[in-house]
Amino acid sequence: MTTALVTGAGGALGRSIALRLASDGHAVAVLDITAAAVEETARLVEKQGGTALPLTVDLRDATAIDGAFARTAEELGPVGILVNNAAVYPSRPFREVPLAEYDDVVAVNQRAYWIAAQAATAQMVPTGGGAIVNIASITMHGGWADLAAYVSTKGAAAALTRALARELGPHEIRVNCVSPGAFPTDAEKIHPDPEEYHRFVLERQSLKRRGRGEELAAVVSFLAGPDASFVTGQTVEVNGGWVMS
Numbered sequence: 411m412t413t414a415l416v417t418g419a420g421g422a423l424g425r426s427i428a429l430r431l432a433s434d435g436h437a438v439a440v441l442d443i444t445a446a447a448v449e450e451t452a453r454l455v456e457k458q459g460g461t462a463l464p465l466t467v468d469l470r471d472a473t474a475i476d477g478a479f480a481r482t483a484e485e486l487g488p489v490g491i492l493v494n495n496a497a498v499y500p501s502r503p504f505r506e507v508p509l510a511e512y513d514d515v516v517a518v519n520q521r522a523y524w525i526a527a528q529a530a531t532a533q534m535v536p537t538g539g540g541a542i543v544n545i546a547s548i549t550m551h552g553g554w555a556d557l558a559a560y561v562s563t564k565g566a567a568a569a570l571t572r573a574l575a576r577e578l579g580p581h582e583i584r585v586n587c588v589s590p591g592a593f594p595t596d597a598e599k600i601h602p603d604p605e606e607y608h609r610f611v612l613e614r615q616s617l618k619r620r621g622r623g624e625e626l627a628a629v630v631s632f633l634a635g636p637d638a639s640f641v642t643g644q645t646v647e648v649n650g651g652w653v654m655s
């Protein structure tokens with residue numbers, strides 16, 4: 411078993427992913443900007459018998475990301491699995507988005523995925539390989555009004571996945587992407603009417619129920635694990651049959 415690092419692990423889906431990777435037997439470094447949330451994730455991992463290292467890091471800070479990887483290697487061993495999951499999703503009409511807000515979205519959802527992948531690769535190459543899983547979003551397919559910056563970074567996550575898979579395969583590093591549909595997390599609070607949004611989602615999904623974080627985490631676990639040893643450069647849609655590809 412190896413060391414996994416999950417970003418945004420204080421949020422709902424990141425926490426589910428961290429818990430699943432821990433139950434797969436990996437030591438998990440759980441990284442988030444919110445100390446209380448990430449400490450709670452670490453507590454839950456330890457409660458189920460796992461090993462967790464909570465890291466309070468702002469992913470807009472490249473030096474802090476590198477520091478987090480160095481600390482993880484020191485305390486848990488070199489990173490063999492990276493899950494780039496953290497994201498911000500401010501909602502605003504495209505024509506009103508201040509450049510500073512756009513820069514912030516790109517910094518967390520795109521630039522940090524890049525920096526973390528570089529830091530992880532530096533630890534994976536000497537150990538003979540690893541797995542990177544980038545989290546995209548169903549919105550990259552059909553777009554979404556008032557979320558243009560977010561949507562564009564999610565398309566970038568899928569494209570980065572393919573570019574890195576191509577380049578890192580010779581080092582036995584697999585890079586895949588998971589594209590979630592609509593999971594009932596904090597992310598949904600951007601929709602003003604929860605009941606209406608719930609109906610909207612179920613109308614579009616083939617499965618007439620909401621997805622659970624564990625169902626997303628199971629796919630991440632598969633892609634990060636030995637059963638996916640010949641899978642790289644792929645994007646897996648986990649959306650209850652909303653967008654089908």
Ligand SMILES: NC(=O)c1ccc[n+]([C@@H]2O[C@H](COP(=O)([O-])OP(=O)(O)OC[C@H]3O[C@@H](n4cnc5c(N)ncnc54)[C@H](O)[C@@H]3O)[C@@H](O)[C@H]2O)c1
Pocket residue numbers: 417418419420421422423424441442443444447467468469470494495496497498518545546547548549589590591592593594595596597598
């Ligand atoms: N929930 C959904 O329906 C849904 C749908 C499609 C895609 N996704 C994707 O799934 C992933 C997880 O989403 P979620 O629903 O759990 O959202 P969430 O908001 O609960 O979790 C995101 C986490 O990222 C952290 N984060 C934000 N900015 C950060 C920064 N600067 N530094 C460090 N951490 C930071 C937040 O603190 C939060 O804990 C995201 O990539 C999101 O785009 C979610």
